[in-house]
Amino acid sequence: MTIAILIGLGLGGLLAFSYYLNQKTPVPAGCESIEAACEGCHASTCSRHPSHREDDKRG
């Protein structure tokens, strides 16, 4: 049971770490406009989703 929790938290930490690094990596030059054009669907976990853009602009 404790191993399970450790693995769960370990992988969660890996995800959080990679997610954080990914947010910090800048988009290559010339690609910023593509983000604005993507209106694929309503999956709000996608970092391209408009709701994230408002948050980033605010803070």
Added chain:
Amino acid sequence: MGNLITMCISAVLINNIVLTQFLGICPFLGVSRNKESAIGMGLAVIFVIFGASILSYLLYYYVLDPMNIRYMNLISFILVIASFVQFTEMFIKKYSPTLYKSLGIYLPLITTNCVVLFVALANITSGYNFVEMMVYSLSVPIGFMLVLVIFSYIREKLAIAPVPKYFKGNPVALLVAALMAIAFSGLAGLV
């Protein structure tokens, strides 16, 4: 060998992941508006499913199973898939802007794609060995991309066709998907 070919044809055509098993409908409707995004999305999905399935398989049989914590499969698979997608996106951002332009923007969307998690879980529940797992994990997303690209060609024409008012957009697209489903179900007796 024949077994693998049968599995491949079955996964791509007969039990097509979108038209027969109803998975991946969200990106199927969302990203199929034009050909270029369909091709980009398809290639990204193939890459992610292949890589993430291998990692999940190894994690299951070398970590979860020996330690008798098979019940962690769902949680660990989704975390592995999401991490893999994040690392892939970072890698592409840094080393290949052209690749990023064509398929990098779809990568975050693939995390919540049913198909990825389904393939990762199905590899285990179907009891595939390593080679079978690799063939399956390649065939399913190839089937996805096939249907997605065909659909995008149709949708480009549909966007300028005189569709009745309330059917514009997704409803008529779903009716087209119904016709495609009938077409693909005709392949049922192939193997």
Added chain:
Amino acid sequence: MNKQVWENFKAGFVKENPVFTLYLGMCSTLAISTSLNNALGMGVTVIIVLILSNTIISLLRKITPPEIRIPVYIVIISTLVKSMELFIKAYAPTLNAALGIFIPLIVVNCIILGRAEAFANKHKVIESALDGLGMGLGYTFSLLLISVIRQILGTGILSLTNPFTEAVIFSIKIIPSEYVLSMFTQSVGAFITFALLAAGFAAINAHHQAKEVKDNG
């Protein structure tokens, strides 16, 4: 304040129906909506997961670092879904056999992560729980719509069994078996039913919007 909460709650049924208007969570909707049993089973599971995840995420909203919210939500939601899956496997095995792999796939159901991201991390606990309930009920309502249509047209029988005890609650034969259209139990019928219902909801929403514009302007 209360009117706002009630409006939010009602929105989940027609105006912001997660399945027909927002097109979220479609994978499981199309695949399992073949019978009333499946629809209720899946719907109730999603409601429970939604309420619990919204509540937990709302409770933790002050202490989650904003940069890693999504990973935190994924861990919470996948733990909840796995617990539900184990519960269903243990106490309702026929439901488990019918829903199959779609119970674990609730994790990637866009509705749950979507509500967590859009609502639960900005609102208080009670509001978030109610929002989860509203969205879950809207989802179940949509599932029931499709399932009832597909079950009646596809098999002619409308029936409900208790998943925990296998007792049949009711079973009504509506269409004689010669006139049954079995395509509705397969993928074709699913897509067609969904398309027609989606068009119907688009029509209803457009009508309401036109009425609002007329009332206000």
